[in-house]
Amino acid sequence: MVKGLDYSDIQIKGLDHVEKHLLALSDNVKLFFEIISGGSGDPDFCVVRLRSHAMAAALVSWFNGRDLISFKQWCYVSGKLESIMFQRELKNWYPAYLLLMPLLSDHEGLIQWFASNDQPFDMIRVNDPATVEFHGYQALLALRGEWRTLEERCLQIIGNSSTEMKKYEIDHRFYLALSRQDLSSMEATLQELTSPKVAQVRNAEHAFGFTEKLIGTHAVIYAKIAWRHGLKVRVDTPWIPEKWLPIEPLDNYLDPYEFMRNFKV
Numbered sequence: 001m002v003k004g005l006d007y008s009d010i011q012i013k014g015l016d017h018v019e020k021h022l023l024a025l026s027d028n029v030k031l032f033f034e035i036i037s038g039g040s041g042d043p044d045f046c047v048v049r050l051r052s053h054a055m056a057a058a059l060v061s062w063f064n065g066r067d068l069i070s071f072k073q074w075c076y077v078s079g080k081l082e083s084i085m086f087q088r089e090l091k092n093w094y095p096a097y098l099l100l101m102p103l104l105s106d107h108e109g110l111i112q113w114f115a116s117n118d119q120p121f122d123m124i125r126v127n128d129p130a131t132v133e134f135h136g137y138q139a140l141l142a143l144r145g146e147w148r149t150l151e152e153r154c155l156q157i158i159g160n161s162s163t164e165m166k167k168y169e170i171d172h173r174f175y176l177a178l179s180r181q182d183l184s185s186m187e188a189t190l191q192e193l194t195s196p197k198v199a200q201v202r203n204a205e206h207a208f209g210f211t212e213k214l215i216g217t218h219a220v221i222y223a224k225i226a227w228r229h230g231l232k233v234r235v236d237t238p239w240i241p242e243k244w245l246p247i248e249p250l251d252n253y254l255d256p257y258e259f260m261r262n263f264k265v
Helices: 007-026 029-038 043-065 068-088 096-105 108-115 132-144 147-157 166-179 183-193 196-202 217-228 258-262
Strands: none
Touching: 007 043, 029 043, 029 258, 043 068, 043 096, 068 096, 068 108, 068 258, 096 108, 096 132, 096 217, 108 132, 132 147, 132 166, 132 217, 147 166, 166 183, 166 196, 166 217, 183 196, 183 217
């Protein structure tokens, strides 16, 4: 039980929601694959749908069966399909939450692909604390371990955020603690991020349709980044599944769709 939030009840509803979407998407996987392979229709839309299918399959694998191997395999599929979308069509930037599936897959090549993929970013906007790009770029700096730059940017924005970006100061406080290797401050910040008051707002952002009732998406990403740098944060909250945090790659990862094999990570 999370004080103020009945997590078990929320999780049941969240899992039911994801399972329904997985069933609907599964019925169309063959069609999506045929459109992508044949080049007819809207192949980009179909890649998005396959990515969603893989993400749903990953979440169901864990929350319905506690199958960590299947979970990581599907996270890899979802993450690689995300990378393929970038390779097919260059984007201007991407938010931190797109790192969720790659990080949870523990596939080093895929994670490094995203960590080094800063070409889409407009560096003028990246360095402007008033923009969403500033926030998104923090995750890449953290992932790469660029501590001095990350610390400087955190000090630049904390206490100076725009009204729109104020709610993300807690994220920058985590990044500041990470840049200083301050384990206790990182854990305290993650505890706050997954507290009932904050979680009910931050878990429900528009992009978190599958995860909002199952995990704290940003909190999981930050905890996973910390573990990748040897900082084994632990927080007493169901919003960050503890079994997901150790860095334990699978022996093998499979590309279930033939077209995926044409893209390298």
